[in-house]
Amino acid sequence: MITSITDQIRFQTADLPPKAESIRTEVRDFLELELSKISPVKRSHSWEAYDPDFSAKLGEKGFIGMTLPTKYGGHGKTFLERYVVVEECLVAGAPTAFHWVADRQSGQLLVKYGTEEQKKEIIPKITAGKACFAIGMSEPNSGSDLASLRCKAEKTSNGWLINGTKIWTSNAHRADYMIALFRTDPDLNKKHGGLSQFLIDLKAANGITPRPIKNLAGGENFNEVSFVDVEIPEESLIGPEGNGWKQCTEELALERSGPERYLSCFYLLRKLIANLKKDCDPSVKARLGKQIASAITLRNMSLSIAAQLEDGQSPTLPASIVKDLGCQFEQELPGLAQELCELEPTMEGIGNEYQQVLGNLIQVAPSFSLRGGTPEIMRGIIAKGIGIR
Amino acid sequence: MSELTDILQDSVNKVLHEKLTWDSLKSIEENAWSEDLWSELKDLGLPTLFLTEEQGGMNASWQDAYVVLRACGRFAVPIPIPEAIIANWYAREANIQLPDNCWALVDEKSIDVSAKDVSFNDVGVPWGRLANYLLIIGDNNLRVAEVKNKSVKKQENIGRDPRDLITGEAKILEEASIDLCSNSLLYLGALQRSAQIAGAASMAFDLAVKYSGEREQFGRSLSKFQAIQHYLSDLAGLVASVDAISLAACNTLDSQGLRKNSHNSLKAIAAAKCQSSDSVEKISRLAHQVHGAIGFTYEYGLHYVTRRLWAWRSEFGSSNYWGEFLGDLALDAGENGVWPLITK
Ligand SMILES: Cc1cc2nc3c(=O)[nH]c(=O)nc-3n(C[C@H](O)[C@H](O)[C@H](O)COP(=O)(O)OP(=O)(O)OC[C@H]3O[C@@H](n4cnc5c(N)ncnc54)[C@H](O)[C@@H]3O)c2cc1C
Numbered sequence: 077m078i079t080s081i082t083d084q085i086r087f088q089t090a091d092l093p094p095k096a097e098s099i100r101t102e103v104r105d106f107l108e109l110e111l112s113k114i115s116p117v118k119r120s121h122s123w124e125a126y127d128p129d130f131s132a133k134l135g136e137k138g139f140i141g142m143t144l145p146t147k148y149g150g151h152g153k154t155f156l157e158r159y160v161v162v163e164e165c166l167v168a169g170a171p172t173a174f175h176w177v178a179d180r181q182s183g184q185l186l187v188k189y190g191t192e193e194q195k196k197e198i199i200p201k202i203t204a205g206k207a208c209f210a211i212g213m214s215e216p217n218s219g220s221d222l223a224s225l226r227c228k229a230e231k232t233s234n235g236w237l238i239n240g241t242k243i244w245t246s247n248a249h250r251a252d253y254m255i256a257l258f259r260t261d262p263d264l265n266k267k268h269g270g271l272s273q274f275l276i277d278l279k280a281a282n283g284i285t286p287r288p289i290k291n292l293a294g295g296e297n298f299n300e301v302s303f304v305d306v307e308i309p310e311e312s313l314i315g316p317e318g319n320g321w322k323q324c325t326e327e328l329a330l331e332r333s334g335p336e337r338y339l340s341c342f343y344l345l346r347k348l349i350a351n352l353k354k355d356c357d358p359s360v361k362a363r364l365g366k367q368i369a370s371a372i373t374l375r376n377m378s379l380s381i382a383a384q385l386e387d388g389q390s391p392t393l394p395a396s397i398v399k400d401l402g403c404q405f406e407q408e409l410p411g412l413a414q415e416l417c418e419l420e421p422t423m424e425g426i427g428n429e430y431q432q433v434l435g436n437l438i439q440v441a442p443s444f445s446l447r448g449g450t451p452e453i454m455r456g457i458i459a460k461g462i463g464i465r
Numbered sequence: 466m467s468e469l470t471d472i473l474q475d476s477v478n479k480v481l482h483e484k485l486t487w488d489s490l491k492s493i494e495e496n497a498w499s500e501d502l503w504s505e506l507k508d509l510g511l512p513t514l515f516l517t518e519e520q521g522g523m524n525a526s527w528q529d530a531y532v533v534l535r536a537c538g539r540f541a542v543p544i545p546i547p548e549a550i551i552a553n554w555y556a557r558e559a560n561i562q563l564p565d566n567c568w569a570l571v572d573e574k575s576i577d578v579s580a581k582d583v584s585f586n587d588v589g590v591p592w593g594r595l596a597n598y599l600l601i602i603g604d605n606n607l608r609v610a611e612v613k614n615k616s617v618k619k620q621e622n623i624g625r626d627p628r629d630l631i632t633g634e635a636k637i638l639e640e641a642s643i644d645l646c647s648n649s650l651l652y653l654g655a656l657q658r659s660a661q662i663a664g665a666a667s668m669a670f671d672l673a674v675k676y677s678g679e680r681e682q683f684g685r686s687l688s689k690f691q692a693i694q695h696y697l698s699d700l701a702g703l704v705a706s707v708d709a710i711s712l713a714a715c716n717t718l719d720s721q722g723l724r725k726n727s728h729n730s731l732k733a734i735a736a737a738k739c740q741s742s743d744s745v746e747k748i749s750r751l752a753h754q755v756h757g758a759i760g761f762t763y764e765y766g767l768h769y770v771t772r773r774l775w776a777w778r779s780e781f782g783s784s785n786y787w788g789e790f791l792g793d794l795a796l797d798a799g800e801n802g803v804w805p806l807i808t809k
Contacts, residue, residue: 077482077668077671077672077675078478078479078482079478080539080667080668080670080671081670081671081674081701082667082670082671082701082704082705082708085701085704085705086705086708086709086712087705087708087709087712088712089709089712089713089716163808167804342804345803346800346801346803346804347800349795349796349798349799349800349803350799350800352796354796354797356796358789359785360792361788361789361792361793361796362784362785362786362788362789362792363788363792364788364791364792364795364796365735365739365787365788365789365790365791365792365793365794365795366739366743366784366788366791368736368788368791368792368794368795368803368806368807369710369735369736369739369740369743369784369787369788369791370740371807372710372713372732372733372736372740372807373706373709373710373713373736373740374706375807375808376709376710376713377705377706377709380709394705397701397702397705400698400702401702401706452695454698455694455695455698455699456691456694456698458698458701458702459694459695459697459698461701462674462697462698462701463674464674464677464678464688464689464694464697465688465689465694
């Protein structure tokens with residue numbers, strides 16, 4: 077075979093342009109100052125740690141909504157500049173959950189599909205780090221098979237009437253907005269075509285009840301959200317009716333392509349290194365070094381995707397591959413740390429920083445391969461991409 | 466990517482695809498040499514691609530060379546073209562012209578260079594049985610030597626490529642100084658093998674995908690079974706990552722050279738060989754699993770690449786060797802230095 081299927085999944089080496097690289101020091105200095113007071117457990121799991129104060133400060137610095145158009149209060153910067161900010165935040169263990177979804181996907185979605193009024197009202201809040209978004213996709217009976225969802229939106233004389241239940245909705249109990257996927261055409265034969273996306277002002281609507289679900293580590297981040305006869309205005313529909321699946325897929329592409337897919341517990345690797353002796357056993361060094369080699373490899377691949385996005389391409393297949401590999405990498409880290417270092421994982425407030433970070437991450441690591449689509453589903457997408465499905 | 470990269474990519478893959486069928490690989494394996502292939506690839510200018518235009522080469526970069534080295538892996542090139550490419554890189558660095566067919570690289574430390582005529586004893590040289598010249602690589606200098614007499618212990622690696630031990634004497638023809646890091650041959654060998662692994666892995670993957678589409682069981686092609694799809698998706702990721710890191714190492718070498726202070730190049734090569742060697746186990750295992758028994762036969766040619774993958778995995782440092790190298794760097798860098806280590 078002269079040509080290879082791998083020609084479609086080649087990651088050309090990309091370098092950050094000086095313009096992007098030059099932001100790094102500024103971000104690092106800011107983070108060093110701001111993060112010193114934040115607890116190890118909170119820092120351990122960056123994009124799941126919620127801290128409105130921190131997000132507002134980051135917004136003040138101009139580090140949120142960087143790629144959004146200046147016309148609406150965004151900063152009109154490149155994806156690569158944003159890339160530097162995001163990776164520095166993750167590596168430093170910055171608590172980014174408050175603004176994370178808005179910055180990554182909701183802002184962009186609104187710019188593309190929102191009404192002029194929505195953009196004028198909401199984008200400035202996003203860039204200020206003062207708008208928290210929730211993603212209402214999953215339902216009790218629709219997880220991986222998302223398109224089977226049943227939560228419905230019916231057209232009324234002056235808006236939409238919502239009924240049904242969403243589940244696993246991160247931050248729904250404290251977010252300002254939710255972007256949700258509902259069924260607008262009850263004909264289940266039109267599986268994908270019957271879905272539409274809506275913007276819901278959680279602070280304004282009546283009839284929405286989020287119930288936090290405690291996770292195994294004791295945290296309360298995700299919710300079951302019930303909608304009972306919730307009336308929302310006509311302009312809540314985002315994009316054309318029936319276009320929800322396509323828009324969701326675009327959102328998921330943003331969700332799946334960033335550096336958070338291998339860096340979400342990099343803080344642990346740093347703390348592990350601080351707790352290993354320089355003259356430790358060669359086998360320990362070798363195992364640590366393999367993880368470093370993987371990190372270098374993933375950084376190269378992830379940056380290559382960012383450059384492709386900046387270039388206006390849509391690297392769906394490469395992004396799925398990096399998400400899959402990245403997820404394996406980070407899910408392996410807590411277990412690896414336990415193998416290499418004798419210090420036991422501890423609960424918050426007991427033991428040293430490394431032990432607390434480890435204690436939290438061991439417990440939350442199973443979720444790494446669930447959020448944003450499971451590896452089994454990602455592999456199905458890859459299989460399609462390489463032409464066997 | 467330069468224009469030269471594209472030209473090389475097309476021309477080299479085309480020629481190798483035509484020349485290195487499973488039948489021809491089998492016959493070359495039986496004879497341990499193909500003069501015909503050697504002269505054809507020489508005529509294409511592959512061994513000398515690094516030489517400057519005045520020296521008669523293409524003044525290639527490592528990125529250009531990468532596509533050739535990878536193709537050599539992909540098509541299991543059973544002659545020392547990659548070795549010759551590296552020998553000529555040294556020639557460009559030292560600004561000397563090598564005699565024709567001078568591709569056998571040896572480390573100065575394995576040779577007795579105390580006299581004008583050097584002697585060597587059981588020195589490992591790929592295709593050593595055919596070596597008429599030696600390029601002896603020291604930390605600060607390069608010597609070209611003509612072999613005067615030699616005895617050969619013929620042996621092969623599990624890829625069936627000659628890995629001979631030679632004993633004898635050689636006469637120094639030329640000596641030149643070079644300004645490179647110590648053990649440069651180890652680093653370049655590791656990079657060469659990473660590129661070859663990337664190529665061989667891509668072939669193993671392509672064969673598995675193709676076969677899974679052709680072979681039917683339970684009334685459908687294997688590729689329709691989810692377990693097989695997941696193996697192939699897994700393979701796609703591993704193959705892409707080996708390619709990405711090996712190419713990235715070539716880029717770093719292009720921009721930062723291989724001097725005493727080229728720390729980023731050494732680190733990039735270490736990461737490439739660590740990652741590629743580590744991935745070989747799973748890549749070859751999955752590619753074979755998808756093939757069933759047919760992949761275990763000599764007749765079906767998957768083994769031309771998988772046997773080489775297994776051999777190359779250990780040559781010029783295993784994943785553990787380079788892992789320890791990187792582990793030391795990480796521990797020295799400490800918790801605040803490890804991220805800069807990864808991004809630079
Ligand atoms: C911490 C956390 C935060 C989350 N936040 C949000 C959020 O904010 N908003 C939101 O909408 N959702 C959120 N989710 C939900 C997440 O998207 C789902 O968990 C995920 O899509 C999987 O769905 P499920 O949990 O119902 O598992 P299921 O779909 O029931 O899957 C269970 C297992 O079966 C496998 N499986 C399913 N189908 C197939 C198939 N066809 N082939 C092979 N294997 C298959 C899966 O891969 C998995 O291993 C969150 C989840 C977690 C853990």
